[in-house]
Amino acid sequence: MFHFSDTIAQSRISLFGWHERTLQISLNQYQNYGGPFYDRGLFRMYTPAMSKEHDLDLVTYDFSVFDDYSWHYHQQNSVKMYVGSFDLGEFLHGVTIRNYIPVAKGLVLPLEIDRRYDMRTDRTVVWLGLDYQFNDLHAAGFRQSVSEQKADLNGMIYYRYGSLSAGWVQAELTFMDWANNAIYGLGEFRGTGYENSRKHEQYPRLLSFKAASPVWNGFRGELMGALITRSRSKVGPLDNDELNTIDRQRAHWIGALAEWGNTHFSTALTWQTRYAHFRRSNSRFKDLLSGPDDEIRYGNFQWENTLGGVLSVNYGSFHFYNQVQHSWIRDRERDINDRPSQWYSDIIYAPFDYRERRWILRHRLSWIPDWSGLTASLEWASIYHDMGSDFEFEFRENPVRAFDYRQLYELASINERLTLILGYRFNKMSRFEIGASYDVDGDREQGYLDYMVERATRRFDGGFGKLIIFW
Template identity: 30%
Template sequence: MRTSTRAFKTCILLILWICYLGTSRTFAQSAAQHATLMGWEQRTLNFMLDRSHNYGGTNYGRGLFRDNINLMSPEHEIDLLTYGFTLVDDFHWETSDEAYRLSFGSLNARDFAVENKIKSTYSFDSRNDFIINGTHEENLRASRLFFQLGYEHHFKGKHHVGGSHTFLNDKSDLDLTAYYRYGSFEEGMVYAGITFLDWTGNVVQGLADDSDNRYNDTYDLTFQYEKSPKLLNLKLVSPQMGNFRGELLAGLQTYTRKLVNPSGDSLDFRDEEWAHYIGALVEYEYAKGIVGLTFQRRFSKLRRQPARGSQFDEDFNNWQFSDRGGFFATGRFGLFQLEQWLWLERNVDRLQGERVPDDLAPDYLSNERRPFNFIERRLKIKSRLLYGSLKKGLQTGIEFHADYRYPQGEKAPGNGVRNFDFRNVYPIVRNRNERMTFTIGYRVNENFYLLGGISYDLDKDKQSGIGLPRITGTPTWFDGGFGRISLSW
C-alpha cells in the first residue's frame, strides 16, 4: 500500500508539471492530441460479435468478457497495459479512413498477445461507400480473425444510413447490423444501431443436430436459441465546444435464452444471459494538450440450470462486472510528449449456486465445487515521457506501469489472505505489479511509425498469484518485450 501511495504521489506531481508547462509561453505551440473510447468499445463488441472464438467458445460458462482465466499470469493486465495502444492512439485510428496497425508482446514463455487491425473505405461516389474492417486477435481471452463488410449511404444534411455483416468461419456466429448516423466522428455525431446476433445460429445448429455424421465431434454439442440475442447500440460524440469535447457510448445485449444439448437429451441444460456496457469521456483542451475523465462499465450475467428432466449436474449463476473511473493528462512541449493515465476500478466476479462447476481450478488442485464472491478495488497507472518529432525521425521513451490490487473479501483462517476461495480457483491475483519500460522506434513520416520496447521488473515477483509469498522460481530483471506498428494512408 505504501508503494502504491508513493507511485500515486509521483503521478500527481507529473500531472501538475504538465499543467504548469501548459501555461508557459516558452515552448512552441502544437496541436492537441484528443482521446476516444471507441477502441475500447470495439474490443468489448468483439466478445459479442465473435462469440465462437472467445476462450471456451460460444457455450462457455464463466462470463461473456472472460475477465478471469486461470491460464493468465498475475501480470496479464499490466502486460496489456504496456503493449496496447492508448486512447490517444485510438483517436488517430478513428479519424483515418485507410489504416493498419499492429501491437504484439510477450504474455508468457510460449504466447504472444497480438492485435492486428485494418480498415478501408471505398467511395463509389459522393453518396455511397463500401467499408471494410478486419480484426485479428490472439491472446488468452480470444483467438479470432473476422471481418465486417459494410455499406453506407449519405443523404443531404449530414444524415447517413448503413449496414454491415460479420464474416468468419463459424456459420452459426454471423451478425447483421443496421444503423442510422447523424454527423461524423470528427464533427460530432449521433449513432443508433441494432445488430441481430447469431442470426443464422438456429438453422445451422439444427442441421448439425440432424446430421447423420456421428463421427464428427463438432456435432456432439448443439444449441437452439429460445430467445435470440440482439444488440442495441448508441453513440453520442460531441463536436469541439470551446475547450471541451465529450463521448457517451452504450450497448445492451438483450435477454438471451438458449437450450444446449451436449450429446444426449438426458444432459440438456439451459443458459440465460444478460450483458451491457457504458463508456463516457469528457476532455478539456489547454494550450499544450488535454486533460480528461473517463468512465467504463462492462457487465455480464449467466444463469445455467438443467433442462426439465435432465441429469445435468450443474446449477449456478455468474455475475461479472467492472466499473472503472479514469483520469488522463497529456502535453507536448517541443520534441517531448508527456502522458499520465490513472484508472480506479471496482471489479466483481461472483460464482454461486447449488452446484457450481468442479473443473475450474488448475490441474494441480483436486476437482471440487468452489463457489466464490470476489470483490476488489484496483489502481492502474501508466506514465509516459516520449521524445521525437511528429513528422520524421528517431523516437525514444521511458514509461512506468503499475497495477495494484486490493481484494475486499474476508480473510481466510490460517493464512490471512483475502478472497482465498477465489484465488484457489484463479491464482492470478498479485497485490503489486510494477515495471519500467524503455522504448525506441522510428517515424518514417507523419502517417507511419514502428516501435519496440522492453520492460524492467520493479516488483521482482515476490508474491504468488494466490496471495502468499512466492517460493519457486528465480526473479529476473526482464519483464517482457513488445512492438507496435501504425500506418495510415
C-alpha cells in the same frame, strides 16, 4: 468519413477503442476463451490461462487512448498492429486492417480485418459492409461478420446523424448468431457434425450507440453504450436430451468521457461500467429420476466500474501523459451443489463472491520531434490488486487473498514495470516502435497463494513492437 486536425489529435483521447474491444468480444463468442459453452462470464474478466502480468502486458503493448482518438476520428485506409512477449513460446498480438473502397458518389464499401490473440480471445474476423452518405449530416449502412464458425455470424445495421464539427450520434442494431439454429438444426437432422449444441429459443440482440460532441472552448465529450438483450438457449449433448440445460444471458456496458484541451495541454475524466449475467437451469427437470440432487441452479454475474483521469502536456518535442484508473470489481458465483461435478460446471470448486479494487497507473515521457525521424519514450506502468472475498475461508495474512478464487485464477497484488521505447515516425499519423521492459517488482509474488521466496528475482519483463500506418 471523419477527419481531424493532426495537431489537436496529439493531445486528445477517446474511449471508442474500449467500446470497440468490448463489442468484438461480445459478438464473437465462438472465438473467445472457452468458446460458446463457456459459463464464467461474457467479458472473460479473468481466465485460468492468464498469467499474473497478462493485463499489464496489454497495458504496455496495446495502443493508448491517444492512439484510439487518431484511429476512430480519422477513418481512412490504415493498419495498426502490436506484438509482444507473453511467455517463452507465445506472443500476444493484435492487428486491425481497414480499407475503404469508393464505388459511387456517397457510396463506400468498407473492409475490416480484426485479428487478436490473448488469454481472453483468439479471434480472426472479417467485416464486410456498405456505407452511404445521404448528405453532410445523414449516413447509414450495414456490416456483416465472417469467420470460420458458421453459427457465429453477426449482421449489423446503423444510422448516423451529425458531423465532426457539429457533433454526431450513431445508433446500431446487431442480429447476433443469426444462422445459429439453422446450423445446429442441420447437424441434429444429419446426426453428424456436433456432439454438443446451443440452440436459441430466444435470440440475443445487441443495441448500441456512440456519440461525440463538438469542441466548444476546448471542451468536448463522448458517450457510448450497448445492451445485449436476454437470450434463452438450450445447451447440451445432442444424444442425451436429459442432460441439456437452459442457459440465459444478458449484458450491458456504458462509457463516458469529458475532456478539455488545446494543442499543448489536455485533461479528461472517464467512466466505464460493464455488467454480464448468466443463469443455468434444468431443461427437463421433471423427467429426471435421480432426485433433487440433480437440480441445477447455477448462476453468476460480473460487474466492473472504472473511474479514470488523464493528463497530457506537450512542450516542443517533449510529451508527457499520465493516466490513472480505479476499478471496483465483483465476480459472484453460486450453485446449489457445493462440489458440483457435472460437465456444465466442472471447473467450479465452490460458490464464491469475489471482490476487488484495482488501480492501473501509466505515466510516459516522450521525445517526439515535429519532423519525421527517431522517437524515444520512457514509461512506467503498474497494476495493483486489492482482493477480498466474503466466502467462508480466507487467508487474511496473505497478500493474495480470497483463497477459493485463487485456486482458479492467477493474480498478484503488485505488478510494476519500467519500459524503454524507441521508434521511428514516418509522419504525424504513422510510426513504428519497439520496446523492452524492466520488472520493478521482480516477479517475487507467485500470483496464486504466496511469494516465491526461494526463486531468484527476475528483471527482464518482455519486449514488444508496434506499427500504425495511415495512407
